[in-house]
Amino acid sequence: VQLVESGGGLVQPGGSLRLSCTASGLTLENYSIGWFRQAPGKVREGVSCVSKSNSTYYGDSVKGRFTISRDNAKNTVNLQMNSLKPEDTARYYCAIDQTAGGVWYSEYEYDYWGQGTQVTVSS
Numbered sequence: 001v002q003l004v005e006s007g008g009g010l011v012q013p014g015g016s017l018r019l020s021c022t023a024s025g026l027t028l029e030n031y032s033i034g035w036f037r038q039a040p041g042k043v044r045e046g047v048s049c050v051s052k053s054n055s056t057y058y059g060d061s062v063k064g065r066f067t068i069s070r071d072n073a074k075n076t077v078n079l080q081m082n083s084l085k086p087e088d089t090a091r092y093y094c095a096i097d098q099t100a101g102g103v104w105y106s107e108y109e110y111d112y113w114g115q116g117t118q119v120t121v122s123s
Contacts, residue, residue, distance in 0.1 A: 036094075
């Protein structure tokens with residue numbers, strides 16, 4: 001199983017980015033997929049999750065600004081990030097929860113992780 005994140009970069013405050021998580025070795029639509037982020041010196045934070053049944057969840061800091069979605073034809077999960085703030089700066093990771101049933105924002109629920117993509121929000 002391999003997960004690859006893409007779409008990160010440098011963006012000005014108020015801008016947008018779309019992150020993508022693509023998998024090989026399994027079909028993402030069969031699993032809950034989470035997005036996490038980690039800034040230097042901080043713990044890894046749950047950003048969003050789309051469950052196997054396509055329920056969506058968001059951290060309080062990103063509600064109303066980020067949207068998670070599936071593109072099953074491309075075996076991809078996307079994270080659309082709008083109205084970006086400097087505090088959104090972090091490395092963003094996607095992860096697969098093979099068993100589900102736990103709390104979506106706990107990194108310990110997830111079994112496979114990508115290498116991450118850097119998002120920097122700065123003027």
